[in-house]
Amino acid sequence: MDIRITEVKEITLPISSPIRNAYIDFTKMTTSLVAVVTNVVRDGKRVVGYGFNSNGRYGQGGLIRERFAPRILEAEASTLLDQTGENLDPDRVWAAMMTNEKPGGHGERSVAVGTIDMAVWDATAKIAGKPLFRLLSELHGVEADPRVFVYAAGGYYYPGKDLAALRAEMRSYLDRGYTVVKMKIGGAPLTEDLQRIEAVLAEIGSEARLAVDANGRFDLETAIAYAKALRQYDLFWYEEVGDPLDYSLQATVSEFYPGPMATGENLFSHQDARNLIRHGGMRSDRDWLQFDCALSYGLCEYRRTLAMLQRHGWSSRRCIPHGGHQMSLNIAAGLGLGGNESYPDLFQPFGGFPDGVRVEAGYITMPELVGIGFEGKSDLCRVMHDLAE
Numbered sequence: 001m002d003i004r005i006t007e008v009k010e011i012t013l014p015i016s017s018p019i020r021n022a023y024i025d026f027t028k029m030t031t032s033l034v035a036v037v038t039n040v041v042r043d044g045k046r047v048v049g050y051g052f053n054s055n056g057r058y059g060q061g062g063l064i065r066e067r068f069a070p071r072i073l074e075a076e077a078s079t080l081l082d083q084t085g086e087n088l089d090p091d092r093v094w095a096a097m098m099t100n101e102k103p104g105g106h107g108e109r110s111v112a113v114g115t116i117d118m119a120v121w122d123a124t125a126k127i128a129g130k131p132l133f134r135l136l137s138e139l140h141g142v143e144a145d146p147r148v149f150v151y152a153a154g155g156y157y158y159p160g161k162d163l164a165a166l167r168a169e170m171r172s173y174l175d176r177g178y179t180v181v182k183m184k185i186g187g188a189p190l191t192e193d194l195q196r197i198e199a200v201l202a203e204i205g206s207e208a209r210l211a212v213d214a215n216g217r218f219d220l221e222t223a224i225a226y227a228k229a230l231r232q233y234d235l236f237w238y239e240e241v242g243d244p245l246d247y248s249l250q251a252t253v254s255e256f257y258p259g260p261m262a263t264g265e266n267l268f269s270h271q272d273a274r275n276l277i278r279h280g281g282m283r284s285d286r287d288w289l290q291f292d293c294a295l296s297y298g299l300c301e302y303r304r305t306l307a308m309l310q311r312h313g314w315s316s317r318r319c320i321p322h323g324g325h326q327m328s329l330n331i332a333a334g335l336g337l338g339g340n341e342s343y344p345d346l347f348q349p350f351g352g353f354p355d356g357v358r359v360e361a362g363y364i365t366m367p368e369l370v371g372i373g374f375e376g377k378s379d380l381c382r383v384m385h386d387l388a389e
């Protein structure tokens, strides 16, 4: 059969919440939802792959409509297929999207490409009739592990939120089975943040560990002042202390912070990730890497990032991606990452797990759903089907 992509649709939707981190509020946050429509029929229906971009960057409709979707549709259909001719080849679709694109300047387009790439992988796994994590483990000759560590991200600054509300939020994550919770810092003075941290630590006790996230807010002096103050707490990690591209700052702060640090959600290519590994002083025995494929050219690029990490002596287990989406859950289960972020109460319906999936002692088990698994999440599936079915 002559397999082809017949249409690439995009709609920009709100994922707004009244929350604030140290840098931005999310009252006007949007995401692009993309549908890659194929002429393949499975179970009596056209195969449609879906993708969306992670929170933190806005919808990408202009770029998708003007540059990346037309390149896919203009490509000779057979050049987008794998060697068997019976499925898409996501790397070939990726290469078609990147025709006439210069190197560097990744953030300008990496979100748009990553969003379409998610939909292409969803379609590819659906055509193969498998969960994406199974397809990935087969492609790489590794064993899939459907059990994935997840942590609860929240602890934002809300208008009028007091310590009791923050504690209640964290308690609710423990009640839902999480063993690691994350909160924001850097949006208040150090003394106030320490009170917030101590309130959360008092609440969670020995039931869970706490990670903190500064969202790139600090200059070197402030980052070090926080590092010295945070050392006493045995945190799960100290995240994104300074500007994401300031590798020297990261390296210097790590000299003041012997505990685990985490960063990488705002690095959008394997070359940027490589610079972090080369110059950021990251420690492969304890630090965590948070590159998010949905912001950084997709899974095709993420596989290059993983290969780069391996060459530098890093285990894929040190990766716990940002973003809380099912795409990274599949990568974690299929390629052996250390886990995935989760926002139990935010960014719905895009984030989270298929219906019925529960967190138990900090882990979820991936259901055997075809594709990325979006069809198993009814609220998300409704929005997707409104776009393309």
Ligand SMILES: O=C([O-])CC(=O)C(=O)O
Pocket: 021, 055, 056, 153, 213, 215, 265, 322, 323, 341
């Ligand atoms: O608040 C945000 O931009 C999200 C974030 O940093 C995270 O999930 O680590």
Ligand SMILES: [Mg+2]
Pocket: 213, 215, 239, 240, 265, 322
């Ligand atoms: Mg973060």
